[in-house]
């Protein structure tokens with residue numbers, strides 16, 4: 645199809661204009677486009693997105709949202725767990741997730757997309773990997789439960805139906 649002007653002449657360069665959406669504009673558009681129960685996730689304002697915390701972003705975006713609670717909690721949680729004798733990876737497995745990234749997390753596991761854990765989309769939740777703290781060659785509830793005890797000192801814990809990570813979010 646050719647785009648024409650009001651006289652029926654095809655619009656070609658130099659009369660055509662390329663319209664480009666910024667990377668932040670595209671990211672915010674995801675909040676509009678992704679099907680989800682309406683009202684769960686508002687479209688965050690441009691002012692809440694940052695490029696200052698690349699360790700909190702997800703791989704498909706250069707922008708993220710990071711709440712003050714996340715900044716206070718991210719490393720302090722790991723220190724508290726290690727002080728409680730629990731082995732930890734040096735970094736969380738997931739902090740901010742874009743709507744598309746969040747959907748792909750579930751699709752790659754072969755599961756329906758779950759918007760219940762939408763606090764990641766607002767930069768208000770952190771996932772920490774659960775390691776085999778009791779050295780029985782399994783990661784199970786005996787490793788998960790002690791890390792939940794640590795997490796409850798920092799925020800609210802949501803059960804994500806797996807023992808291999810703890811989801812903690814801003815209370």
Ligand SMILES: [Zn+2]
Nearest residue numbers: 761770771811
């Ligand atoms: Zn989570």
